[in-house]
Structure formats: structure tokens, C-alpha cells
Amino acid sequence: MVSEKAITKKDVEHVALLARLALTEEEKERFTKQLGKILEHAGKIKEIDTSKVPPTSHIVPLDNVFREDKAGECLSQEEALSNAPEKEEGAFLVPKIV
Amino acid sequence: MIFPPPLREGGLRGRVDYIPKESYEAVIGLEIHVELNTESKMFCACPVSFGEKPNTQVCPVCLGHPGVLPVLNGKAVEYATLIGLSLNCEVTEFCQFHRKNYFYPDMPKDYQISQYDLPLCVEGYLEVGEEKGVSRIRITRVHMEEDTGKLIHIGGSGRIHGADYSLVDFNRAGVPLIEIVSEPDIRSPEEARMFMQKLRSIILTLGVSDCNMEEGSMRCDANVSIRPVGQKEFGTKTEVKNINSFRSVQRALQHELDRHIDTIDSGDRVVQETRHWDDAGGVTTSLRSKEEAHDYRYFPEPDLVPLISDKPKVERMKKALPELPDARRVRLMEQYGLPKHDANVISLSKATGDFFEEVMETYEDARKVSNWILVELGALLNQANLEIDECAVTPRHLIDLLKLMDKGTISGKMAKDIFKESFDTGKLSSVIVEDKGLVQLTDEDAIGKIVEQVLAENPKAIEDYKGGQERVVGFLVGQVMRLTQGKASPDAVNRLLKSKLNNK
Numbered sequence: 001m002v003s004e005k006a007i008t009k010k011d012v013e014h015v016a017l018l019a020r021l022a023l024t025e026e027e028k029e030r031f032t033k034q035l036g037k038i039l040e041h042a043g044k045i046k047e048i049d050t051s052k053v054p055p056t057s058h059i060v061p062l063d064n065v066f067r068e069d070k071a072g073e074c075l076s077q078e079e080a081l082s083n084a085p086e087k088e089e090g091a092f093l094v095p096k097i098v
Numbered sequence: 099m100i101f102p103p104p105l106r107e108g109g110l111r112g113r114v115d116y117i118p119k120e121s122y123e124a125v126i127g128l129e130i131h132v133e134l135n136t137e138s139k140m141f142c143a144c145p146v147s148f149g150e151k152p153n154t155q156v157c158p159v160c161l162g163h164p165g166v167l168p169v170l171n172g173k174a175v176e177y178a179t180l181i182g183l184s185l186n187c188e189v190t191e192f193c194q195f196h197r198k199n200y201f202y203p204d205m206p207k208d209y210q211i212s213q214y215d216l217p218l219c220v221e222g223y224l225e226v227g228e229e230k231g232v233s234r235i236r237i238t239r240v241h242m243e244e245d246t247g248k249l250i251h252i253g254g255s256g257r258i259h260g261a262d263y264s265l266v267d268f269n270r271a272g273v274p275l276i277e278i279v280s281e282p283d284i285r286s287p288e289e290a291r292m293f294m295q296k297l298r299s300i301i302l303t304l305g306v307s308d309c310n311m312e313e314g315s316m317r318c319d320a321n322v323s324i325r326p327v328g329q330k331e332f333g334t335k336t337e338v339k340n341i342n343s344f345r346s347v348q349r350a351l352q353h354e355l356d357r358h359i360d361t362i363d364s365g366d367r368v369v370q371e372t373r374h375w376d377d378a379g380g381v382t383t384s385l386r387s388k389e390e391a392h393d394y395r396y397f398p399e400p401d402l403v404p405l406i407s408d409k410p411k412v413e414r415m416k417k418a419l420p421e422l423p424d425a426r427r428v429r430l431m432e433q434y435g436l437p438k439h440d441a442n443v444i445s446l447s448k449a450t451g452d453f454f455e456e457v458m459e460t461y462e463d464a465r466k467v468s469n470w471i472l473v474e475l476g477a478l479l480n481q482a483n484l485e486i487d488e489c490a491v492t493p494r495h496l497i498d499l500l501k502l503m504d505k506g507t508i509s510g511k512m513a514k515d516i517f518k519e520s521f522d523t524g525k526l527s528s529v530i531v532e533d534k535g536l537v538q539l540t541d542e543d544a545i546g547k548i549v550e551q552v553l554a555e556n557p558k559a560i561e562d563y564k565g566g567q568e569r570v571v572g573f574l575v576g577q578v579m580r581l582t583q584g585k586a587s588p589d590a591v592n593r594l595l596k597s598k599l600n601n602k
């Protein structure tokens with residue numbers, strides 16, 4: 001949902017936190033302006049009357065696409081871990097979470 | 099003498115008078131997750147299997163590699179629909195998956211495919227408490243999602259706080275998971291347990307999940323708050339997580355409710371937060387999260403097309419639902435003449451119901467069977483902390499035992515001891531009887547001699563009997579049983595005793 005009011009620095013800080021991005025003060029200022037411009041541009045769509053258009057989440061005219069419940073091939077543990085920066089005992093090693 | 103705590107300001111909603119514990123009402127809503135036992139995962143062909151080596155049941159899809167596309171498992175949708183239908187839900191016409199975005203290493207994509215405002219099933223109910231008065235617990239929704247990977251925290255005694263690093267196993271990531279959300283209609287921890295039991299029994303009857311809380315294929319989170327009886331508004335709620343055994347549902351909720359009451363009674367406020375149930379310590383602790391208020395930024399999953407309900411198929415599925423616990427309870431009463439309580443307990447667990455009916459295929463006396471299952475077997479199971487389908491005693495064992503009793507080979511007293519041994523060793527009663535030479539003494543001459551001996555040793559009892567005190571017969575029977583190590587046929591002992599007493 002795009003809010004009517006202009007985007008603030010606080011919004012940028014919130015979004016940056018959710019995306020785990022560390023922004024400098026200068027970047028925060030710059031992105032506040034840039035994001036504001038983008039939203040303003042997207043806001044143009046409001047000028048069109050969409051009251052009779054159903055919300056579109058997909059552009060392909062398909063529904064109810066299913067896969068048969070059959071088990072297939074897996075990767076080997078070695079393959080699965082081959083891109084891992086760090087691993088231990090067959091598991092992906094991730095840094096301290098909290 | 100119990101003294102109420104002193105009056106304090108600033109308690110519940112400005113009330114300053116002490117509110118006794120009984121005048122609070124619990125308000126509980128449950129969120130239950132159930133892993134489906136499909137052959138393959140929700141969106142890829144990796145097998146759903148447990149106890150495999152870490153990261154061996156994975157593929158580029160469930161590892162979230164770039165460029166892969168999820169494809170929905172049709173069977174999982176069918177299973178989820180069955181759960182919804184058996185909970186009296188509506189299957190929605192238009193259903194869609196959403197991405198739930200969060201940063202946590204249990205999902206490789208940094209989002210979980212879940213459902214948001216367009217779940218598969220909505221607005222159902224489940225009824226509990228047949229014995230004390232039925233409560234209808236409304237079901238808000240039943241939705242589908244993918245399970246997450248498993249984390250093992252290294253260092254810091256295995257808890258996430260204080261760990262040095264964590265290890266991730268994605269075998270479970272992508273396993274079909276169903277979330278069942280109840281309305282806050284549950285009014286006591288006992289009712290919550292009954293809800294869980296009934297739900298588990300229903301899902302086991304459908305055969306779509308193992309519902310094993312200890313192994314994590316059934317998980318329960320609870321929203322808990324209290325309010326003075328009669329108040330409409332809800333109090334501040336807390337969410338209790340990590341309730342990971344069937345037995346701890348009631349304990350965890352009772353503890354959390356008591357904590358709310360104590361907090362309010364001492365003039366504090368309950369803080370809205372997520373709390374972790376510590377089963378060993380019997381307490382909940384705050385899970386203060388560094389994250390800002392959860393902001394999952396749900397948006398429609400662009401890689402999965404919507405589901406449009408196939409109404410005739412749903413109708414067919416509804417008609418073909420197996421007999422659910424409520425219907426079984428009614429049938430057990432009608433077909434076998436079981437009393438309400440017995441029918442209720444037996445139907446509440448699918449395994450117990452199956453056990454009972456399997457015995458009834460070759461044995462006639464339903465009351466006797468239900469008694470043995472609920473009383474004798476029930477006590478042994480409780481002691482051993484086992485479920486009926488986890489113990490060594492099978493329907494064959496019980497039938498064998500009951501028939502030995504009917505033939506008079508063993509007495510009721512002997513049967514209990516033999517049954518205990520069957521339970522411990524898995525041996526059939528007839529084998530135990532033969533091995534130990536435990537045959538009931540029915541030889542009336544032999545019993546008669548012992549009866550004479552007992553009477554000779556107890557002249558006072560004979561006098562009392564003559565004086566009209568029939569109760570002494572019980573004492574004398576006990577003496578005879580003691581001398582025969584419980585092997586004498588109680589019928590014969592009773593009969594012989596009475597006739598000899600009357601002839602004295």
C-alpha cells in the first residue's frame with residue numbers, strides 16, 4: 001500500500017533495517033529523495049480509473065497447476081554444500097544470529 | 099487460612115480491589131502447525147523423510163538457488179482440503195500463495211512461501227468437551243505453507259542467545275506444512291488440551307500427518323490472555339512458543355495464565371510479547387527480539403498461479419470423508435452399548451478406537467473390553483508414558499487374556515498380574531500361564547480342603563457369620579486366596595465357603 005504522504009527518512013531507515021542494509025547519513029538523504037520520486041511516478045497510476053479492474057497478481061492466464069506427488073532425485077550433500085562459504089558436519093555454517 | 103494480597107493501585111484496567119483467581123477467565127487461541135506426510139515436498143520433488151543425514155533431501159528449488167521455479171504438489175492441496183473439510187471449514191473459491199519476507203537462516207530464500215489474505219479454507223469449528231458440556235471452538239483458517247530448515251546452535255548451551263554460530267540443515271525446508279488457526283474461544287488449559295487431542299485424532303483418522311509433537315510433525319503456539327469474568331474486551335496477550343509435547347500443552351498454558359494473574363494482581367501490566375516455554379524448568383521466558391515489530395511485507399507469490407476451487411470435487415471429498423472421532427463416539431455407544439465416558443475416551447484417540455474395535459471383532463463383551471483398555475491398560479500406559487500403539491500389548495494380547503479368564507483358567511486377580519507381564523515383555527498371556535504353571539485352581543476337593551483349614555483357623559469369623567455379619571465372607575475369601583497365591587477360582591471359593599458356613 002503506497003501511503004499518500006511523502007516518504008520520510010524514517011521510512012528509509014525502517015526499510016533499510018528490514019533489508020539488513022547499513023546506510024550512511026548521506027545515503028539515507030539521497031534515497032529518501034529518490035524513493036520519493038519513484039513513488040510519485042508510480043502514483044500516476046492512481047489517475048486511471050481501476051474500480052472495474054480486478055487485482056492482478058499474475059499475468060499468465062493459468063490456475064490450478066499441480067505437480068504429481070512423486071519423489072525424485074536430490075543433490076548429494078557435497079553438491080548441496082558446494083556453494084557454502086562455510087560448512088561443518090554436513091550443514092551450512094551461518095554466523096551468530098542474535 | 100489464606101490471606102488475599104494487599105490492595106494495590108493500577109491493577110487490571112484501573113480496578114483497585116483484589117480479584118480472586120477464580121474470577122478471571124482465560125482467553126486462549128491456538129495456532130497449530132502440522133507437517134503433511136506426502137511422498138514429496140510442497141514445491142519440489144525432494145522426498146519427505148526424517149532422520150536422514152543433513153542436507154541430503156534437498157535440491158536447487160528448496161535450497162532457493164537462483165532461477166528455479168516452485169511447482170505445487172497436488173496431493174498436499176488435497177490433504178490440506180481434507181483437514182479443512184473435517185474442521186467444518188469453507189474451501190475458498192480463490193486461493194493464492196504469498197511470500198512472507200524475513201531474514202532468518204532457516205529459509206534459504208529469505209522468504210517463506212505461505213498464505214496471507216487468501217487461504218485455502220476459512221470459518222470452521224471443532225467441538226470439545228462432550229462430557230462436561232460441549233464448547234464449539236471456531237477455526238479462523240487453515241492454510242498451506244512450506245516448512246523451514248532446522249537450526250542447531252553451537253555454543254551457549256544450544257540456545258540461540260549466546261551461541262557462537264549455527265548450523266543449518268535444509269532437509270525439512272519445503273516439507274508441506276498446514277497451519278490451523280483457532281479463534282480465541284478456548285477458556286481453559288484443559289480445553290486447549292482437548293482441542294489438541296481432538297484435532298490430532300481427526301488428522302490421524304484422515305491419515306495425512308503423523309501428528310507427532312515430540313518429533314515436530316505437530317507444533318502448537320498459543321495466544322494467551324486473561325480478563326475478569328463478564329468482561330468483553332480482551333486483556334493483553336502473550337504468545338507462547340515451543341510447546342513441544344502433548345503433555346506440556348496444559349502445563350505451559352496454566353503456567354502462563356498464572357503468570358498473567360500474578361502480574362496483574364501485583365499491580366503490573368502484562369507486556370505483549372513472545373515467550374518461550376521451557377519444559378524442563380516449567381516456566382515461560384521472554385524472547386525479546388531485536389527485530390522491529392514484525393513486518394513480513396507479504397506479497398503475492400509471482401511464481402505460483404492461483405487455485406480456483408473445484409466445487410464438485412470438493413463436494414465429493416466432503417462426502418467421502420472417513421468416520422471422524424465425533425461420529426465414532428456416537429457409533430461406539432450405539433453399536434456396542436458403551437457408556438458415554440468410555441465411548442468418548444476411546445474415540446478421542448484413533449489408536450485406542452482401532453484397538454478397541456479390533457478386539458471386538460473376535461470378542462463380545464464390550465464393557466469388559468473397554469474396562470480393560472481404559473483402566474488396566476490405561477494405568478500401565480500412563481506409568482510408562484506410552485501411547486497405546488507404542489506398547490507391547492496388542493489386541494491379540496487382550497483377546498488371549500480375556501478368553502483365559504472366560505475359560506476359568508485364570509482368575510481376575512491373576513489376569514491383572516499376567517497383563518502387566520504381557521505389557522512389560524510382549525508375551526501372550528497363554529504363554530506366560532504355561533511358562534509359569536499359573537493355572538487357576540478349580541479342583542473343588544483341593545479348594546475345599548483349604549476352605550476347611552481357613553475355617554478351622556478362624557472360629558471367631560464363623561461366630562460373626564452366624565450372628566448375621568455376612569461381611570466376614572470377604573475376609574475368609576481373602577484368606578483362601580492368600581493360601582492359594584491367588585490361583586483359586588473365586589467362584590468356587592465363594593460357593594464352597596458359603597455352603598460350609600451354613601452347615602456349621
Ligand SMILES: [Zn+2]
Pocket residue numbers: 139142143144155156157158159160161272
Ligand atoms: Zn527440493
